[in-house]
Amino acid sequence: MPLIERLPKKQxxxxxxxxxxxxxxxxxxxxxxxxxxxxxxxxxxxxxxxIPELRERMKQMAEHSYDQVRSLPLDEVVGEVVDLQLDKSGISIFEIRDEHVFSRTHIARGHYVFAQANSLAVALINDEIALTASADIRFLRQVHLGEKCIAKAYVRSMNGHKGKAKVEVFTYVGEEMVFQGNFVIYRSTGEDNIEGGM
Amino acid sequence: MPLIERLPKKQxxxxxxxxxxxxxxxxxxxxxxxxxxxxxxxxxxxxxxxIPELRERMKQMAEHSYDQVRSLPLDEVVGEVVDLQLDKSGISIFEIRDEHVFSRTHIARGHYVFAQANSLAVALINDEIALTASADIRFLRQVHLGEKCIAKAYVRSMNGHKGKAKVEVFTYVGEEMVFQGNFVIYRSTGEDNIEGGM
DNA sequence: ATCATTTTAGAACCTGGTACTAAAACAGTA
DNA sequence: TACTGTTTTAGTACCAGGTTCTAAAATGAT
Known part of the structure; x- marks a missing residue:
């Protein structure tokens, strides 16, 4: 019975x-x-x-996310994609919490609102690699603590199967539009001749 | 050429x-x-x-949800401010870690790079309230896991003591510029007649 | 009847494993 | 040193859920 040097295995x-x-x-x-x-x-x-095998792990993750998207939980979900039609349009919901606001004003920090829109724009593109190349954004009004941001994204154009896609995102709180952005997303099916992009 | 009765296949x-x-x-x-x-x-x-095979479909779903979950926690402090001359210029450093990248490509998600620049631009403005109104940004090349982003921001114009300020931000990894953005920041000493802004 | 399209069949091969057997390497002790 | 027990490695057969390829059969229109 090897009692000493049992560490390697546990390590x-x-x-x-x-x-x-x-x-x-x-x-x-x-x-x-x-x-x-x-x-x-x-x-x-x-x-x-x-630990299950790779395929089982992937299957579980896929089933998990599938169930989540399917059940459309509009109540407490934060930053969740609730609808996604690849290469067409998508919707995500993000609730502004304490950690997203300036402590003094209770106004959301811009990059959270941007992050929601950016994530959704990237998620929309049905490609192996999709990265933001550039964006032109406008914060139309402040978003406050507790407000629910509903981002709607639409693919506006698509240069072939490779190249750039233009995605427009509108973020609303209720009826009001609070953010609007035009994203240019680089897409690629695996080849890596992308010069720029995130 | 079977022209009639082609429905079955399409159906x-x-x-x-x-x-x-x-x-x-x-x-x-x-x-x-x-x-x-x-x-x-x-x-x-x-x-x-x-339509890809079952396994590929599951894999895509799994990867998608994985990246989605990972992208959510965007810290309050994005980047460390190492130099700050209020209303003039500033520098911040931000290291790309595991939680900032797409799991498969190890390329940083755009909104983190944006967040660093946005935070710095806002921090630069010597006012009680400073919020991003709009931005025009460009991701010049991908930033990879482990790279250190150095953002340099310069105030370009200033409409009196209230109103808009224009801030230009350049982010570098070493000698290379990886991001460039023009931010319009709303500033106000307390009154809240701001129509837009974050 | 003939020709193009559509459907089916079958074999070889692939990935990322499981299940099982068995040998080898290693460590500790009598 | 030899024996013992654990740990590691090797190798084979097999599986699901496919891809890729070749080729035959069925179908339908002219």
Whole structure:
């Protein structure tokens, strides 16, 4: 019974857990390169730790998000995409909380409103890589603590299957438009000849 | 050339699209039972319609929701201000960490880079209330995990003590400029006759 | 009858695994 | 040193859910 030097295994388990946590899309083979052990060891480790295989992990994530989008929870959801028609339009809801406002004025910081719109614009593009290239934005009125921002995004143009897409986003609080932005999004199916972009 | 009776195929395509839309987790084999055609026909149909295989669909959903969740927490402090001459210029540093990037590409999400610039532009204005009114921004190249963004902001114009201020921000990684933005900031000493602004 | 389209069939191959068997390496102890 | 128990590695067979390719059969219009 090896009692001393049992650390390596436990350490590896910790390492494995961390690796999978911050990239659930990693395959066993990729893990062997990181952990310097055989693929069988990786698989034994996963078993001991009760970590399902890659496909099962993806399936669970997909089912989870699918259920969330499907159930359209309009009540307490923050920054959630509630409707998404890829390459066409989308809607997301974001509630302004304490942590999003200037403490003195209770007015939302601009970058949160921008972030909601930007995320939605990027999410809309049905491509492997979609990054913001540029944007022209306007904050039409302040958004206050507790208000619910409903962002609606529409794809306005699309240069072929690669290149730029123009997305327009309008954010409302109730009937009032509080933000409007025109985003240019770079899209690419995998090739990486993008010069700029986020 | 069969010109009449071409409906069945188009109808099947419509049916197929609908079936997959309201259950993206369906396998080709399951679809054969629903559509009463062979599995090869299902696969030809998917190809023609550009519908990826089950696993790819699940993967995309999983990646999508993963990035979505990760993108939410945008900290109050975006970047560390290292130099500040009120109403003149300022510099802030922001390091791109795991939580700021797309998991697959390790490229920073645009709104973090925007947030750093926006925060700095607002911080620069020596007023009780300073809110972003509009911005015209350009992402010049992708910023990657681990890179340090150095944002430099300059006040370009100032309409009296109240009104609008124009602030230009340049963000660099090393020598390279990665972002450029022109911000219009509303400023006010307390009165709140601001029509727009964040 | 003939020709194009559409559908079906089948085999080879792929990824990312599971399940199982078995050998080898390692560590501790008698 | 030899024995023992754990840990690691290797290798095979098998699986789902496909892709890719070739080829035959069915269908329908002229």
């Amino acid at each position: 590896r388990h910790q390492h494995l857990l961390k690796l999978i946590e911050d990239n659930p899309f990693v395959t066993d083979r990729e893990l062997t390169r990181e952990l310097k052990v055989s693929i069988q060891t990786i698989r034994l480790d996963r078993m001991e730790l009760g | 099947r395509h419509q049916h197929l699209l609908k079936l997959i839309e309201d259950n993206p987790f369906v396998t080709d084999r399951e679809l054969t039972r629903e559509l009463k055609v062979s599995i090869q026909t299902i696969r030809l149909d998917r190809m023609e319609l550009g």
